[in-house]
Amino acid sequence: MYPNQLENLIFALQRLPGVGAKTAERYAFTILDWDAEKRKDLIASLNGIDQIQHCEICGNLSSGKICSICENHNRNQNVICVVSYPKDIVAIENMQSYEGVYHVLNGLINTSKGILPDMLNINALLKRINEETEEVILALDPTIEGETTALYLEKLLQGHVKVSKLAHGIPVGGHLDYADARTLAKAFEGRSSNEK
Numbered sequence: 001m002y003p004n005q006l007e008n009l010i011f012a013l014q015r016l017p018g019v020g021a022k023t024a025e026r027y028a029f030t031i032l033d034w035d036a037e038k039r040k041d042l043i044a045s046l047n048g049i050d051q052i053q054h055c056e057i058c059g060n061l062s063s064g065k066i067c068s069i070c071e072n073h074n075r076n077q078n079v080i081c082v083v084s085y086p087k088d089i090v091a092i093e094n095m096q097s098y099e100g101v102y103h104v105l106n107g108l109i110n111t112s113k114g115i116l117p118d119m120l121n122i123n124a125l126l127k128r129i130n131e132e133t134e135e136v137i138l139a140l141d142p143t144i145e146g147e148t149t150a151l152y153l154e155k156l157l158q159g160h161v162k163v164s165k166l167a168h169g170i171p172v173g174g175h176l177d178y179a180d181a182r183t184l185a186k187a188f189e190g191r192s193s194n195e196k
Helices: 004-013 021-033 036-051 086-093 122-128 144-157 181-189
Strands: 076-083 100-104 135-138 162-165 192-194
Touching: 004 021, 076 086, 076 122, 086 100, 086 181, 100 122, 122 144, 135 144, 144 162
Parallel strands: 076 100, 076 135, 135 162
Antiparallel strands: 162 192
């Protein structure tokens, strides 16, 4: 019914989560109505994604080998906050009170989906921990997978470094990137730990 180019755009947009056929069609027509400059900006943004890589130190998204947080020597390099995904870093940074660094697992243990510990960015975390490391904060979603991963990491790090978990305030089954900055700040303040 539509020209092939438009059909292809609609089909591509349907691959986005939560976007069905009607929404994809509406998005496609919106893009079609944009002027050439706006469309060029979108195309340039999409092409720029190919330059994004994972930080060699923490696993965060970066435009270079090392992300801006790991490069920032004003941050406390001896406090490491472990998160599931890069988007969780944005949620924590919005608190504007955490001054340590991060480590991104890029997933959570989920045996039903075949995601095992060796598939996550855990070995790189272990290599980062040394005698100067003061604390590892486990800021993982309070889901079954998040709790399983936290328990695994707690046992792995026990006796090597102080490990703490966020306090309650994040609802069970919730996601960090949906929590507001104030809730996250309170969860950080009230975090519990097992001593080294």
